[in-house]
Amino acid sequence: MTARRPSDGLVIALDAAVADRAAGADQIAASAVAAAVVAGAARALKHYPGNRFLLFGDEAAIAGALAAGGADMRALAEVAEVRPAPLPAMPLAVDALQAGAADCVVSGAPTGALTAAAAGALPTLAEIDRPAVAWFFPTRRGESVMLDLGAQADCGPAHLVQFALMGALFAETVLGLVSPSIGVLTGASEALKGHEVVSEAVARLSAATLPGRFHGLVQGDDIAAGTVDVVVTDGFTGNVARKAAAGAAALSQDWQRRAVRSSPLAGLGHRIGRSAFTKLGQRVDPRRYDGAAVLGLQGLCVRAPSLTDVDAIAIANAIGVAVDLLRGGFNDRLSAAARRLRPDTVGGAAATRAIEMAGA
């Protein structure tokens, strides 16, 4: 499905409709969404030349956006095909990926919907039992990746081991980290009742040949601290941890803003120091960091950041993640890494799969 050679250029199936985006989506006109998505594609094409685009959505809206002019837009129009699609357009983009007409899907559809569509249409890689949703984010030390973020609630040790492989290769391929460190997230004090799945995953990862360095257990506060480059956890815990962190950071920023507004002096102080805070805003820009990638399937799907409005920079960054993964040979390397796991670990994965099949 990804047999097309890099020299051919990649084909990116881009959801230019995104009507199933969360709250407020109804109010965004189709033309505004298409304009932002198409502008993002033009921006991405400039950074990653040689690729082609399939643009799924409202034909008139997309055509209008492509005709908007400018050198970047004209360059895009030469390598883009419009694929008329009803709302939501994402499933048709996934169909194109499944049919081999595209190398990846980039969409702003909700992660759950995108993951369900991808997992429904695409088989897992031969050595991988389940897909995982990976999220990357800025930390105190740099950038890290955490997975799974919602594809699978109930995970066995073999799944966590596979997530560790995916996360380490993602950290190498997209974040550019060498021999990334890997930690398994835990929440229970060691003095108390343990979590058997986590303990078993730690035992297997300690013994496994990994595309990275196994650190051991990490806790919730290690996520933002950047203690490890890859945080491995089940989809239930990962989803909670990500949203808990996002909520706490947003509240902290909100309180800062309220403090600024609470007195004229504070407001004056903030205006004086504004440029430094603008730099801070760039550092934690959600247009860079709020996306996610569905890994482990025979085909790559990247979710563009979940902003309140569709944003060209966010779309371009998501396309960049997809291109990095494809050009870096992510799936081939993941399959190879999974095959290199020691026999006991592979046995674990195979045993889990056998149990699942028996239970299905």
Place this chain on the structure above:
Amino acid sequence: MTARRPSDGLVIALDAAVADRAAGADQIAASAVAAAVVAGAARALKHYPGNRFLLFGDEAAIAGALAAGGADMRALAEVAEVRPAPLPAMPLAVDALQAGAADCVVSGAPTGALTAAAAGALPTLAEIDRPAVAWFFPTRRGESVMLDLGAQADCGPAHLVQFALMGALFAETVLGLVSPSIGVLTGASEALKGHEVVSEAVARLSAATLPGRFHGLVQGDDIAAGTVDVVVTDGFTGNVARKAAAGAAALSQDWQRRAVRSSPLAGLGHRIGRSAFTKLGQRVDPRRYDGAAVLGLQGLCVRAPSLTDVDAIAIANAIGVAVDLLRGGFNDRLSAAARRLRPDTVGGAAATRAIEMAGA
């Protein structure tokens, strides 16, 4: 064990040693720890008169702190008994609670150690299967409580239902909320594979007679948003969520500080607006909010906030939580609420206990 009537005054077993406090504890002299803890007790006695204290720790250090003078300290010295204890002193305080010599324990020992000691020494309440660690915190809307935070990694639906009771009564008794709203934390998108324990807990809570209003499912970002007054989850997820939130908030504040330091103008602006940020600091003061309570046992243990240094205000706040719970008849009300649960829910709890006993 808590048969002593409120009119008799309460007896608070206070850990005045706290040597097993996390990093850096070794460097804090016994006399400094005792001075801070004893000052906290004096402060608490002023706010909650009529109670007595058992002070566990280094005899000379505590006696020295009590002799420091001042009207509040002299009042404390009249109602305080020193109980010499080696390090860590917390287990002897728990022993006093178990023996009926005290009504509660307040300690700065790590939550895991305190919970393990309490669960080892004290039976659960008759209608409760397991203890839970409750944490309360400021939100966008006010204050909320989340539990369990680490007492139990693997929870069944019946445990989550019992946590909901404990949390709602804690919200009433300590936070002063009327008919608190209760949510069960979930991390998986509904479109994907669910989490059976959570689904079953939601079904039971929807049908149960609760000391509060059942809201339904909540997600990680609802914690800081204050969507509900009580967030119910297993100890693994709760511990991860709390620490993930704390880490993200700390990083957000750290970035703000770095932005302030990054330019002379920003630093000037910060100094001009400093008073507003001081107010913000009071609002989210960890001395108020970083504590935890071990609930569900025949005896109450409260953990003082985990600050880098022992702090009198933090100790006084933790004592205040314990006094509120005791004066509010928390345990009697919890037992009564557990008895009022519908037969099917009680049956669930009893069935779980039977399974556990069979497995033990």
